[in-house]
Amino acid sequence: VTSTSNSRKAYHHGDLANALLGAALEAIGEHGVAAVSLRDIARRAGVSHGAPAHHFKDKAGLLTALATQGHLRLSETLSRARANHPDDSLEAFKATGVAYVMFAIEQRAHFEIMFQPELQNRADAELASAGSASYQVLLDALNAAQSDGFISAQDTESQAIAAWALVHGLAQLWQSSNLPEHKSRAELEQLAWRVVHAFAGARGLHGRTHDR
Amino acid sequence: VTSTSNSRKAYHHGDLANALLGAALEAIGEHGVAAVSLRDIARRAGVSHGAPAHHFKDKAGLLTALATQGHLRLSETLSRARANHPDDSLEAFKATGVAYVMFAIEQRAHFEIMFQPELQNRADAELASAGSASYQVLLDALNAAQSDGFISAQDTESQAIAAWALVHGLAQLWQSSNLPEHKSRAELEQLAWRVVHAFAGARGLHGRTHDR
DNA sequence: TGTACATCAGTGAACGCGCGTTCACTGATGTAC
DNA sequence: TGTACATCAGTGAACGCGCGTTCACTGATGTAC
Numbered sequence: 001v002t003s004t005s006n007s008r009k010a011y012h013h014g015d016l017a018n019a020l021l022g023a024a025l026e027a028i029g030e031h032g033v034a035a036v037s038l039r040d041i042a043r044r045a046g047v048s049h050g051a052p053a054h055h056f057k058d059k060a061g062l063l064t065a066l067a068t069q070g071h072l073r074l075s076e077t078l079s080r081a082r083a084n085h086p087d088d089s090l091e092a093f094k095a096t097g098v099a100y101v102m103f104a105i106e107q108r109a110h111f112e113i114m115f116q117p118e119l120q121n122r123a124d125a126e127l128a129s130a131g132s133a134s135y136q137v138l139l140d141a142l143n144a145a146q147s148d149g150f151i152s153a154q155d156t157e158s159q160a161i162a163a164w165a166l167v168h169g170l171a172q173l174w175q176s177s178n179l180p181e182h183k184s185r186a187e188l189e190q191l192a193w194r195v196v197h198a199f200a201g202a203r204g205l206h207g208r209t210h211d212r
Numbered sequence: 213v214t215s216t217s218n219s220r221k222a223y224h225h226g227d228l229a230n231a232l233l234g235a236a237l238e239a240i241g242e243h244g245v246a247a248v249s250l251r252d253i254a255r256r257a258g259v260s261h262g263a264p265a266h267h268f269k270d271k272a273g274l275l276t277a278l279a280t281q282g283h284l285r286l287s288e289t290l291s292r293a294r295a296n297h298p299d300d301s302l303e304a305f306k307a308t309g310v311a312y313v314m315f316a317i318e319q320r321a322h323f324e325i326m327f328q329p330e331l332q333n334r335a336d337a338e339l340a341s342a343g344s345a346s347y348q349v350l351l352d353a354l355n356a357a358q359s360d361g362f363i364s365a366q367d368t369e370s371q372a373i374a375a376w377a378l379v380h381g382l383a384q385l386w387q388s389s390n391l392p393e394h395k396s397r398a399e400l401e402q403l404a405w406r407v408v409h410a411f412a413g414a415r416g417l418h419g420r421t422h423d424r
Numbered sequence: 425t426g427t428a429c430a431t432c433a434g435t436g437a438a439c440g441c442g443c444g445t446t447c448a449c450t451g452a453t454g455t456a457c
Numbered sequence: 458t459g460t461a462c463a464t465c466a467g468t469g470a471a472c473g474c475g476c477g478t479t480c481a482c483t484g485a486t487g488t489a490c
Contacts, residue, residue, distance in 0.1 A: 012465080
């Protein structure tokens with residue numbers, strides 16, 4: 001884990017594991033997660049089809065690593081979005097939700113594999129912990145908004161799940177092209193804001209941006 | 213299209229198209245939609261692997277028909293749920309949402325294929341119209357609740373999408389085993405109620421069951 | 425009621441394909457002395 | 458600085474497999490007269 005892609009065409013690749021993950025993302029982006037094959041991934045990485053076995057035991061291993069990476073990136077994205085509003089916990093909560101939806105669009109391939117458990121090693125410990133990290137960000141943001149009195153402190157788990165379901169559903173509907181009209185990235189961002197506003201704003205006890 | 217499975221082992225099956233759809237549901241239920249194959253479906257239906265081509269042009273054709281059937285059943289389920297509350301449009305709206313979630317659980321195989329557009333003929337006209345039917349039920353239920361003053365009449369489309377996203381996301385999270393703790397059917401139904409209540413109830417102008 | 429014939433529905437062999445995995449191998453790298 | 462050797466990382470041939478699709482066929486069904 002020393003050199004990072006300086007001697008590109010060397011026999012020893014230097015960073016093949018990451019290159020394979022990148023190639024997998026590319027393949028998923030082009031043909032969807034259903035059509036992805038280990039051989040195609042190796043081909044894209046410019047390496048023989050036997051090589052991936054060295055870094056990931058098998059196909060499920062590679063896809064599990066990819067899903068894990070996706071979950072970690074998502075939780076970073078969410079944390080960053082939340083941190084953009086350090087003095088307004090309600091806005092921070094909403095921004096976290098919007099960031100979730102935008103992640104699904106901008107990192108579509110990651111998002112696709114992350115929620116296809118059939119293709120992964122479900123027992124993988126790293127995957128599990130990465131998976132719960134992003135939920136934790138959401139939960140923290142919700143708790144903060146509750147503490148500040150923006151959101152009722154009752155039934156926290158249900159509210160967390162509801163919030164998650166809302167943004168997750170929006171992302172999935174977009175991803176499967178099931179939104180009534182096909183939306184552009186900008187339209188979807190607007191829609192995401194309206195949607196989280198309708199959800200979180202309408203339940204604000206002090207209603208800062210409420211029903212404006 | 214006359215006899216319905218009376219001469220079961222006849223050379224001419226009588227209702228092979230439906231039998232194949234049923235076999236496909238069974239296969240998806242057992243191994244997931246990613247692993248489904250035309251030959252396995254034919255095997256389950258007790259028919260040679262060339263037979264499906266007679267009724268559905270190819271694999272995508274069969275899966276498209278299955279998705280279409282799923283959408284039709286979903287819209288029937290939603291209509292029925294809504295009709296259970298003819299004199300309370302807010303309750304009818306909520307019940308429609310809960311029914312959506314329960315459909316995903318009880319007709320899991322259908323639900324899986326319905327939202328995997330990669331495997332379908334996306335241009336199919338019947339599929340498209342079946343697909344919009346269930347959204348229409350939701351929209352009608354929302355409009356009724358708006359007319360009765362339970363829900364703000366502003367921004368109807370956003371509210372419809374938000375409602376849909378909420379129940380869809382809950383269903384998807386359950387389906388991909390991503391809910392914080394694994395939930396049983398009964399727990400999920402309770403959760404669905406709490407979630408739609410939080411969403412629809414909190415925005416009720418007259419607040420019948422509001423914040424109780 | 426009976427016969428001829430067209431149409432329909434399913435068969436099973438054949439095709440070519442790309443897949444995931446295994447494995448003996450070899451070239452490159454790093455370490456000990 | 459140089460040499461021997463162990464370890465690491467990728468190769469490429471081979472395996473067996475199940476897949477989707479096509480197609481000439483045949484058995485069953487329905488219709489016309």
